[in-house]
Amino acid sequence: MNIFNNKNVLITGASSGIGKSFAYFLAKKKANLILVARNKKVLEEIKSDLLKTTEVTITVIEKDLSIIGSSQEIYNQLSESSITIDYLINNAGFGIWDDFLDVDYAKYKSMNDLNINSLTEMTYQFLPDIIKSKNGGLINLGSTGALVPVGGSAVYTASKAYVLHFTDAIHSEYANDTTKIMTLCPGATATNFSNVASDKKIDNSDITNLSEGYMTPDEVVQIAIESFVSNKIYVVPGRKNYITSVFMPRILTRHKLVSLVRSSWVKKINQYSNKGKKK
């Protein structure tokens, strides 16, 4: 059964990477899409491209979600067009790669406003309608970093640990046969994420060449949707990601785990430095 047929699905961060892949995947499933991000031009291009091959309704909303109150504005705008959301994918987010004290605090604040506060606000705003839909759900974007803290990305991985805890808890409160709630925890995925996280010191094309372990956003979305449809509470796409973020924490001490992750992080960053892409 296609649970997305003729349903209204709101995707944040739909202009790039995993969010964009969700849009293409769900348009094929005949879902009506509400695409949210800051870059309206790119969202309009995606809309035009999708409408070449599908007959769904697509609404584009330009919004900086890190501004508190933006979810209320989105809700009001959709209400004016009589659009009620059945499925919400809180995907917009970004990371910061550097040691904790080497980053301006304002960047952490802006990241937490998006990764934590906006995601919580969007969930608070739209969950009542999702529950009322009786065929609805929520996917929140975590990360393997939600399961394993990464020295070199401390605030980002902590923000994703928040997402996982929050989503697990509301799963226990509201998930049932008609309301699905899941955290998607991808590992390294070939999107624009690394360009943003490294402050453009790393070129994404180099990352995909350097790291064979990177998944494509389409692979991540395919696994995410399969898991969501099967009522999973969370999913870590990819065997390697599952081993490092779920299996390893079970067999190693916490101290050993964070030391190991930190040293592989430093090794990876040095690898990029040798390519002349990192400062």
Ligand SMILES: NC(=O)c1ccc[n+]([C@@H]2O[C@H](COP(=O)([O-])OP(=O)(O)OC[C@H]3O[C@@H](n4cnc5c(N)ncnc54)[C@H](OP(=O)(O)O)[C@@H]3O)[C@@H](O)[C@H]2O)c1
């Ligand atoms: N790629 C990875 O390796 C990886 C791994 C684990 C988890 N994730 C998570 O996956 C999610 C998607 O990331 P991605 O990999 O697809 O990265 P991406 O290609 O950089 O996409 C990020 C999306 O978020 C949007 N966004 C950023 N800031 C925003 C803001 N203030 N307001 C509204 N939208 C905003 C961007 O659109 P605009 O710039 O147009 O606003 C873009 O559409 C994130 O939550 C990320 O933490 C990624």
